[in-house]
Amino acid sequence: KLSFDKLTNVSFTNTFHGEDQPVHLKVLDMALQKSSEHDVFDGPSARYCPAGVYEWITEGDQLKFQINAQNCIHCKTCDIKDPNQNINWTVPEGGGGPAYTNM
Numbered sequence: 718k719l720s721f722d723k724l725t726n727v728s729f730t731n732t733f734h735g736e737d738q739p740v741h742l743k744v745l746d747m748a749l750q751k752s753s754e755h756d757v758f759d760g761p762s763a764r765y766c767p768a769g770v771y772e773w774i775t776e777g778d779q780l781k782f783q784i785n786a787q788n789c790i791h792c793k794t795c796d797i798k799d800p801n802q803n804i805n806w807t808v809p810e811g812g813g814g815p816a817y818t819n820m
């Protein structure tokens with residue numbers, strides 16, 4: 718059984734989103750995140766995102782879909798390439814995008 722996990726605080730692309738920013742990525746239908754071709758969990762969002770924002774993780778015997786929104790570099794590839802238009806991508810308000818840092 719699949720369940721939607723809360724956002725976690727993972728960052729590995731040297732981007733940072735302020736804690737007060739609303740989440741700008743929303744998956745509309747979780748079932749479409751599974752790949753029908755390969756019978757593995759690498760649906761369009763996970764396959765095209767260059768920043769590891771969409772991730773399937775296992776916790777015990779549960780498989781969870783995690784959105785690491787703070788890793789997003791705002792390339793919009795997941796939105797453009799997804800044939801199902803399953804990602805609701807909201808542009809952050811002015812100044813609310815990623816801040817690139819030297820880590």
Ligand code: SF4
Pocket residue numbers: 742765766767768769770771788789790791792793794795796
């Ligand atoms: Fe990944 Fe780009 Fe989509 Fe952000 S906009 S989630 S970096 S594909």
